[in-house]
Amino acid sequence: MTIRGGFMGRMQSGEETSYDLKSLDRRAMQLIAQYLRPHRTRLLLAGLAMLGVIATSLLLPYLSKVIIDDYIAVGDLTGLALFALLYLALNGLFWLGSYWQGYLSTWVGQRVIYDLRRDLMHRVLGQSPDFVEQERVGQVASRLTNDVDALSEAVSAGLLNLVGDLLLMVGIVIAMALIDWVLTLVTLIAVPIVMFSMAYLGRQMRRAYRDVQQEIARVNAGVEQGVSGMRVVQSLGQESFTVEQFQELSLRNMKANLRVSLLFAAVFPTMTITNMLGMALVLSFGGMRVIQGATTVGTLLAFLAYIQRFFGPLRELSLIYNRLQAAGAALGRVVDYVDREPAVAEPETPQLPEGGFQGRVALRDVTFAYEPDEPVIQEFSLTIEPGETVALVGATGAGKSTLAALITRLHDVQEGAIELDGVDLRDLPLAALRSNVLLVSQDVFLFPDTIRENIRYARPDASDDEVEQAAQRAQAHDFIQRLPLGYDTEVGEAGALLSGGQRQLVALARALMVEPRVLILDEATANVDAHTEALIQQAMNAIGRDRTMIVIAHRFSTLRAAHRILVLEDGRLVGEGSHEALIESNPVYQRLYQRQWAENGAEATEQA
Numbered sequence: 001m002t003i004r005g006g007f008m009g010r011m012q013s014g015e016e017t018s019y020d021l022k023s024l025d026r027r028a029m030q031l032i033a034q035y036l037r038p039h040r041t042r043l044l045l046a047g048l049a050m051l052g053v054i055a056t057s058l059l060l061p062y063l064s065k066v067i068i069d070d071y072i073a074v075g076d077l078t079g080l081a082l083f084a085l086l087y088l089a090l091n092g093l094f095w096l097g098s099y100w101q102g103y104l105s106t107w108v109g110q111r112v113i114y115d116l117r118r119d120l121m122h123r124v125l126g127q128s129p130d131f132v133e134q135e136r137v138g139q140v141a142s143r144l145t146n147d148v149d150a151l152s153e154a155v156s157a158g159l160l161n162l163v164g165d166l167l168l169m170v171g172i173v174i175a176m177a178l179i180d181w182v183l184t185l186v187t188l189i190a191v192p193i194v195m196f197s198m199a200y201l202g203r204q205m206r207r208a209y210r211d212v213q214q215e216i217a218r219v220n221a222g223v224e225q226g227v228s229g230m231r232v233v234q235s236l237g238q239e240s241f242t243v244e245q246f247q248e249l250s251l252r253n254m255k256a257n258l259r260v261s262l263l264f265a266a267v268f269p270t271m272t273i274t275n276m277l278g279m280a281l282v283l284s285f286g287g288m289r290v291i292q293g294a295t296t297v298g299t300l301l302a303f304l305a306y307i308q309r310f311f312g313p314l315r316e317l318s319l320i321y322n323r324l325q326a327a328g329a330a331l332g333r334v335v336d337y338v339d340r341e342p343a344v345a346e347p348e349t350p351q352l353p354e355g356g357f358q359g360r361v362a363l364r365d366v367t368f369a370y371e372p373d374e375p376v377i378q379e380f381s382l383t384i385e386p387g388e389t390v391a392l393v394g395a396t397g398a399g400k401s402t403l404a405a406l407i408t409r410l411h412d413v414q415e416g417a418i419e420l421d422g423v424d425l426r427d428l429p430l431a432a433l434r435s436n437v438l439l440v441s442q443d444v445f446l447f448p449d450t451i452r453e454n455i456r457y458a459r460p461d462a463s464d465d466e467v468e469q470a471a472q473r474a475q476a477h478d479f480i481q482r483l484p485l486g487y488d489t490e491v492g493e494a495g496a497l498l499s500g501g502q503r504q505l506v507a508l509a510r511a512l513m514v515e516p517r518v519l520i521l522d523e524a525t526a527n528v529d530a531h532t533e534a535l536i537q538q539a540m541n542a543i544g545r546d547r548t549m550i551v552i553a554h555r556f557s558t559l560r561a562a563h564r565i566l567v568l569e570d571g572r573l574v575g576e577g578s579h580e581a582l583i584e585s586n587p588v589y590q591r592l593y594q595r596q597w598a599e600n601g602a603e604a605t606e607q608a
């Protein structure tokens with residue numbers, strides 16, 4: 001059944017890719033080094049603190065052996081007191097070392113997250129908007145949250161702890177061997193048992209956790225789709241079918257959670273029992289050697305202390321491979337983002353028009369394709385004079401929106417050139433281009449914030465007065481004032497509380513905040529009520545007086561108000577002139593007119 005296929009299919013959102021640690025290539029290492037370099041002083045201090053911790057960890061058990069064997073056993077009270085003080089002091093050092101190591105490495109880790117996240121966001125916003133459509137918003141978000149977190153853990157605290165754990169374990173084995181190598185060999189029997197049991201549990205846990213994550217994502221998607229598709233579900237009478245599907249997902253979620261609980265329940269007893277095993281080995285074999293006179297009671301105590309300090313890191317190391325693998329996968333994905341070229345590059349030698357920005361737009365033999373060999377704009381040539389208002393018309397898919405995207409340089413042309421006041425767009429500093437050529441697109445996007453902040457967004461330092469002036473010029477002021485909270489009205493998700501026409505007026509006001517020399521307007525729809533239509537037309541007349549306007553027209557009144565109408569077909573310019581001239585002589589325009597505007601006189605019907 002296709003619905004079921006689609007419904008379930010979209011929930012298979014698991015994007016877990018296994019990543020070979022060996023292919024953590026040079027680029028990845030380079031990236032880590034690059035982000036750690038500014039913090040090398042802190043890392044060095046953390047390393048020193050770590051060495052202090054290791055040294056005291058090794059000394060303390062030995063000290064207890066000395067206290068027992070050399071002072072308590074012979075009844076030396078002053079010696080005992082002195083060594084007890086030393087023991088206390090070393091414990092103090094241990095505390096300080098641990099504190100600074102933890103603090104410094106966490107600081108570096110958080111700072112790396114912060115830097116990396118900022119750079120990644122910058123990279124993402126430098127991509128063409130198509131990028132987000134291909135990658136899905138959720139996936140991009142997961143790059144910037146989960147992946148960066150997984151990475152930072154491994155980069156700072158993780159790497160340092162790994163080195164520290166290894167050093168400490170080597171140190172402990174050496175210290176034990178120096179005191180009593182026979183007992184050391186016997187004690188080490190416990191090591192492989194601890195390692196294998198923990199590694200096994202760790203692997204199972206990771207798999208189980210991943211399943212839980214996936215099942216949670218599926219349940220969420222199930223809720224979202226069921227609820228947002230509620231109208232369809234109810235009108236087709238498929239409530240029980242949908243509930244059934246949902247229950248199936250819930251059941252899988254429950255089973256996955258139970259698996260995690262079972263494994264988790266095994267972890268603590270396993271840890272305890274392996275500890276006990278080590279202690280039992282020391283007590284029985286060590287005890288025998290004490291009775292034989294081959295070793296001392298102090299040695300036994302020191303060994304008990306050493307293995308406790310040994311097994312902690314050993315357990316960590318058994319688990320760390322998994323964690324490093326997760327970090328490696330995250331790193332691979334992050335590197336892929338960091339190395340993405342921006343969609344349009346800042347010019348190497350920026351130029352500005354000699355006479356300042358006037359608003360003359362020229363296209364010279366422009367050809368552009370999204371996919372190789374499928375040109376959407378072909379050999380397109382056109383000049384628009386400063387202050388001119390032109391209307392673009394053409395059937396859906398003719399290339400109107402693409403043309404608008406090219407003139408605002410959201411994409412670069414493949415052949416030919418687009419110039420603003422005589423300068424190739426690719427030679428203009430991006431900031432200058434963005435504040436002089438502005439596109440108000442078909443699907444107006446408003447942030448879930450107040451109307452005031454949505455307008456101010458184009459120029460965050462603008463005053464409330466300036467915001468209201470822009471709204472006035474865009475003919476948005478009156479309707480905003482009539483809202484109960486006026487400019488402080490929250491527009492809701494994606495501007496849902498405003499009508500299409502009102503959203504367009506707010507977007508116009510936002511565009512006017514930057515006073516662009518060239519304003520491109522992709523009209524949302526032909527369908528606005530007569531009142532809003534009059535408002536938009538009034539606003540456009542006022543706005544168009546002192547700037548160049550390119551309007552992708554869906555309303556007949558726009559065509560009437562334009563100085564010139566350009567007719568597009570399959571990415572080519574096939575006619576230009578006034579409505580009267582085109583309706584006389586241009587077959588493409590005649591067809592368009594018949595279909596869109598003729599039926600209801602000046603009233604339009606088709607959406608594009």
Ligand SMILES: Nc1ncnc2c1ncn2[C@@H]1O[C@H](COP(=O)(O)OP(=O)(O)O)[C@@H](O)[C@H]1O
Pocket residue numbers: 130370371376394395396397398399400401402403608
């Ligand atoms: N991001 C894109 N990737 C690939 N093809 C696209 C993209 N955007 C538009 N197209 C294609 O380019 C052609 C022109 O689209 P568009 O410029 O949106 O036309 P219009 O705005 O006139 O309806 C269409 O065939 C469309 O399918």
Ligand SMILES: [Mg+2]
Pocket residue numbers: 400401402442608
């Ligand atoms: Mg379009």
